[in-house]
Amino acid sequence: MRARLYRRVAAWCALFALAIAATGLWLAGVTSEGFQRPIDYSIPTRLKIVVAHLFGMGVLLFVLLHFLLFSEPTSMRRLVATAVGGTLLILSDQLLVPFLPSFIALPLSFATALLFAAVATTLLFRARGGARTPPPGSQKAEGSSLFEGRSRQGRSAESRSPAAAAESAGPFGEA
C-alpha cells in the first residue's frame, strides 16, 4: 500500500514542523539573550522576518491540507475549518510581531506559533494514522472522494502505468 509510505512522509513532516518551531524559539531566545532583553528590530527588519514566515507557514498549511485530503477520508467541513483556523493563526502570529511592542508581541507570537506547530503536528499524525472507517458526512461516505471517484471510473491505479495513474492522481497519489 502506497498509503503507508505517504503516511510515513506525513509523520516526517510533522517531526520537521516541530523541529522548525523549536529552532525558531531557540533562535529568538539566543537573539534576546535568554528572553531577558526585548528584541528591538527596525520595521524593515521585522517585515523581512514576517514575509519569510508568512510564506513558510502558508506553504506548510498548503502541504498539510493536501496530506489531509489525500491520506484519509476527511469531511469538507473539517478541511475548511483547518484552512481557516490555520490561516487565522498564521496571520495573528505574524501581524502581532511588527505592530505591537516587543514585550506584548513576543509572548503572544510564541503562543500562536507554538499553537500552529501543535495543530500542524497533530493533524499530520492523524493523517499518518488514517481513518479506517469513514466518518459520517465524510467525502468517502458521500462517494465524492477523489480516490473513490477514480475507482468508480473502473480504472484501477495499480493496473495502469505509473504516468497514466499520475495523470488522474493528485501529487500525493492514492490512499
Place this chain on the structure above:
Amino acid sequence: MRWLIAAMTVTILLALAGHALWLILAYGATPAQILQRIAGEEEAFIDPLPFAELLLQAHTDLFFALMSLALLAAVYIRFTKESPVTAAAVTTLFASALLAPIALLMVPLAGMAAVLLWIAASGLWHLLALYMGLSSLLALGRSR
C-alpha cells in the same frame, strides 16, 4: 499533469543543486575549511560564526528540506513500485535531512566530528534526493 510533475521535479532538483553549491561556497569545500569558517581560528585572526547565524541556517535548512523532500518523496513514491528499498530510501532521506542541521549546531561543541557528520548527512540527503528525482523523471519519460 505529467508535464507539471516533471517541471516541479526539475525545479526541485535545480534548487537542491543550488543549495548544495551555496553551502560549499558559504562554508567551504573541505572539512578543515568548514571548521575554520564555523569555529574560527585565532592564529589566522578568523572569528567564529555567531551561534545565532548557525541557528538561522539550521532553521531555514529544515524548512527547505521539509518542502522539497515532502514533494520529491511524494512523486518518488507515486512513480516507483512499493518495496522495502523505497521505504528505506524515504526514511534515510528524511532522517539524514534532519540529522544535518543537528550536526551543524553541534560543530562549536564537537568540532571536526560534527563537521564530518554534517558533510555525510548533507551529502547523503542531497544525493538521495537527486536519485529520487532522476528516477521519477526516468519513470515519467519511459511511460510516454
